[in-house]
Amino acid sequence: MYYISSENFSKFLVSLKKDYEVFVPVKKGQQRFYQKFTAAGADYLVGEVRAFEPLKSFFFRARERVASGFSQKIPQRLERPFAIVGVKACDLKGFKIQDYVFSNHDYQDPFYLKLREANLVISADCTSVIESCFCTALGLKPYPQMNFDLNLSSVDEGYLVEIGSSKGKRIVEKYTLFFRQPREDLMSTRNRRREKIFREVEVQVKSNGLSNQESFKGVVEKGFESEIWSEEAEACVECGACNTICPTCHCFLLYDQQNDAQMERLRIWDSCMIKDFARVAGGANPREKLWMRLRNRFEKKFDFFPKVAAEFACTGCGRCISACPAKIDIRKVLKKLVDNAKSR
Amino acid sequence: MQKVDNPYRSIEAKVLEAITETPTIKTIRFRPAEPFGFKTGQFIEVTVPGVGEAPFTPSSRPSLREEMEVTVMKVGKVTARIHELKKGDTIGVRGPFGAGYPIDEFKGKEIAVVGGGCGLAPLRSLMYEFFSRSGEFKKLSFRGGCKNPQELLYRNEIDGWAKRDDLNLRLTVDKGDPTWKGNVGVVTTILDDLDMDYPRAIAVVCGPPIAMKFSTKKLLELGFKEKNIYLSMEKNMSCGIGKCGHCRLGTYYACKDGPVFTYDKIKNFPSIWD
Numbered sequence: 001m002y003y004i005s006s007e008n009f010s011k012f013l014v015s016l017k018k019d020y021e022v023f024v025p026v027k028k029g030q031q032r033f034y035q036k037f038t039a040a041g042a043d044y045l046v047g048e049v050r051a052f053e054p055l056k057s058f059f060f061r062a063r064e065r066v067a068s069g070f071s072q073k074i075p076q077r078l079e080r081p082f083a084i085v086g087v088k089a090c091d092l093k094g095f096k097i098q099d100y101v102f103s104n105h106d107y108q109d110p111f112y113l114k115l116r117e118a119n120l121v122i123s124a125d126c127t128s129v130i131e132s133c134f135c136t137a138l139g140l141k142p143y144p145q146m147n148f149d150l151n152l153s154s155v156d157e158g159y160l161v162e163i164g165s166s167k168g169k170r171i172v173e174k175y176t177l178f179f180r181q182p183r184e185d186l187m188s189t190r191n192r193r194r195e196k197i198f199r200e201v202e203v204q205v206k207s208n209g210l211s212n213q214e215s216f217k218g219v220v221e222k223g224f225e226s227e228i229w230s231e232e233a234e235a236c237v238e239c240g241a242c243n244t245i246c247p248t249c250h251c252f253l254l255y256d257q258q259n260d261a262q263m264e265r266l267r268i269w270d271s272c273m274i275k276d277f278a279r280v281a282g283g284a285n286p287r288e289k290l291w292m293r294l295r296n297r298f299e300k301k302f303d304f305f306p307k308v309a310a311e312f313a314c315t316g317c318g319r320c321i322s323a324c325p326a327k328i329d330i331r332k333v334l335k336k337l338v339d340n341a342k343s344r
Numbered sequence: 345m346q347k348v349d350n351p352y353r354s355i356e357a358k359v360l361e362a363i364t365e366t367p368t369i370k371t372i373r374f375r376p377a378e379p380f381g382f383k384t385g386q387f388i389e390v391t392v393p394g395v396g397e398a399p400f401t402p403s404s405r406p407s408l409r410e411e412m413e414v415t416v417m418k419v420g421k422v423t424a425r426i427h428e429l430k431k432g433d434t435i436g437v438r439g440p441f442g443a444g445y446p447i448d449e450f451k452g453k454e455i456a457v458v459g460g461g462c463g464l465a466p467l468r469s470l471m472y473e474f475f476s477r478s479g480e481f482k483k484l485s486f487r488g489g490c491k492n493p494q495e496l497l498y499r500n501e502i503d504g505w506a507k508r509d510d511l512n513l514r515l516t517v518d519k520g521d522p523t524w525k526g527n528v529g530v531v532t533t534i535l536d537d538l539d540m541d542y543p544r545a546i547a548v549v550c551g552p553p554i555a556m557k558f559s560t561k562k563l564l565e566l567g568f569k570e571k572n573i574y575l576s577m578e579k580n581m582s583c584g585i586g587k588c589g590h591c592r593l594g595t596y597y598a599c600k601d602g603p604v605f606t607y608d609k610i611k612n613f614p615s616i617w618d
Contacts, residue, residue: 066350066352066353067350067352067353067354070353070354070355070356070377070436071353072349072350072353074349074350101586101587102587106585106600107351107585107586107587108351109351109585109587110349110350110351224614250587250589251588251589251590252583252587252588252589253582253588254352254397254582254583254588255396256391256393256394256395256396256397257394258393258394258395262393263391263393263394263436265352265353265354267352270588270589270590272589277580277590278579278580278590278591278592279580280578280579280580281398281419281420281421281422281423282417282419282420282552282578283419284553284578284618285618286579286614286615286616286618287615288618292615300589300592304592304594304595307595308595
């Protein structure tokens with residue numbers, strides 16, 4: 001464990017710019033957005049809660065050129081790796097699903113793997129809670145426990161720094177001048193703060209009628225034929241915002257286009273809420289109705305992934321709750337499913 | 345399974361021949377610039393450069409590496425462009441993907457192959473494989489059906505199959521014409537005389553979903569075991585490597601775990617025939 005003062009942290013970010021494009025959360029209105037850290041003195045915030053956009057956009061990007069013509073060469077982008085600062089625990093859980101999809105199986109995705117290897121993740125404890133937060137219902141804590149290179153816990157005038165990977169260790173060694181041995185009492189400050197935020201999320205989870213992820217086991221299967229899906233889908237406008245904003249959603253479309261010289265294949269985020277997602281050219285569509293697609297979304301997150309990867313593909317980040325123009329609330333759907341499963 | 349550096353890259357291929365099979369179906373014979381083999385039942389993604397990709401199970405001999413064939417029904421954007429291909433045109437191919445048929449497990453068994461419409465395409469590749477290992481199986485039956493005699497694929501070739509000693513073959517059409525001497529009716533009407541030890545026999549079914557649904561029902565009635573009925577599931581397979589999410593079927597992806605599944609594996613999933 002190390003300590004870095006706020007002042008040194010700013011200097012550290014400036015130094016990181018030599019090797020990385022540094023992204024920091026910046027508050028605009030009530031939201032936080034990742035923005036390029038341009039120079040010393042630039043505005044940023046480390047704590048509070050998750051950014052508006054999901055971390056996945058730095059790894060599994062919204063639009064990636066995955067093939068040029070028939071060339072064996074893997075298309076490369078001319079850019080430096082990213083250092084993403086202020087990442088929260090909910091987004092780090094997204095890695096569990098994205099890693100499973102893109103690095104497991106017989107075939108690996110070279111684009112995702114390369115970014116995963118090159119990018120630096122400097123996470124941070126949550127220091128506040130917003131209305132949509134429910135990470136503890138998915139077994140998370142509102143502070144990072146895995147999948148980070150360095151983690152920052154805000155303490156008096158600076159941060160406690162935890163090393164989470166060999167990459168993180170190398171960074172601390174390289175910029176060793178900025179880091180100090182922490183005062184002993186800072187650990188208890190950190191733990192006290194963590195516990196406070198954890199309790200605040202727990203209160204919110206309970207007030208939404210949820211308990212823990214054990215209660216989600218089997219609820220989609222038990223509620224498969226229930227009316228819940230058509231009730232919930234009634235207001236859905238099929239925009240796909242819940243998919244694009246989700247840190248675990250990984251589906252994509254391969255899109256071919258032709259320029260003057262050659263064809264290009266693009267890998268673009270796709271949405272399972274869109275009608276044609278599973279349709280085949282012959283016309284058959286296994287999920288013709290909107291409620292079937294809503295059910296499919298929950299099936300994928302709370303039935304498929306627990307079965308194939310032993311993880312619920314939900315991080316409790318609440319982004320889909322904030323993003324939905326129809327105000328479909330994943331917590332309410334889950335509560336209905338849990339109640340339905342109990343009543344059977 | 346082979347590992348490639350970039351699983352999204354297509355291999356360049358030259359069209360050698362475009363054969364009109366029926367008014368709606370063509371077979372494209374092509375030569376990949378980098379030859380690759382496949383197991384019968386595995387599929388490949390074929391692209392018309394810049395237009396998009398579509399999945400097909402090759403209809404050619406798995407042992408032929410230099411040349412391959414796909415038999416394509418014109419149903420959508422990509423297949424319409426495939427139908428415009430001429431000798432010398434360039435296409436792209438990617439694969440092979442999926443599991444294919446476990447032919448070694450069929451050794452010593454009675455096998456019923458049931459196909460409908462364009463479903464005869466993957467089955468032709470399978471039949472080539474069976475013929476090349478003819479002595480290894482106890483009995484081989486083929487039951488094929490389609491809408492009308494004009495829509496029957498590989499007609500000359502199948503006429504040759506009818507003369508084989510190692511194959512029991514029957515064909516049917518939904519609607520006959522004056523030239524048609526065979527059965528008239530859906531494919532389930534020619535399954536009663538398979539005359540096999542059903543609980544131990546293997547059935548391989550490929551065709552339009554409705555034909556597969558009713559064939560499966562009929563085969564189960566005859567006494568075939570769920571785990572012995574091999575079905576080709578038509579899903580929207582795109583990436584081919586279990587990542588893009590389009591072809592999920594319950595806890596499987598058709599592209600990497602299928603597209604051939606035994607009925608017991610998928611029977612409890614919703615909408616398998618849709």
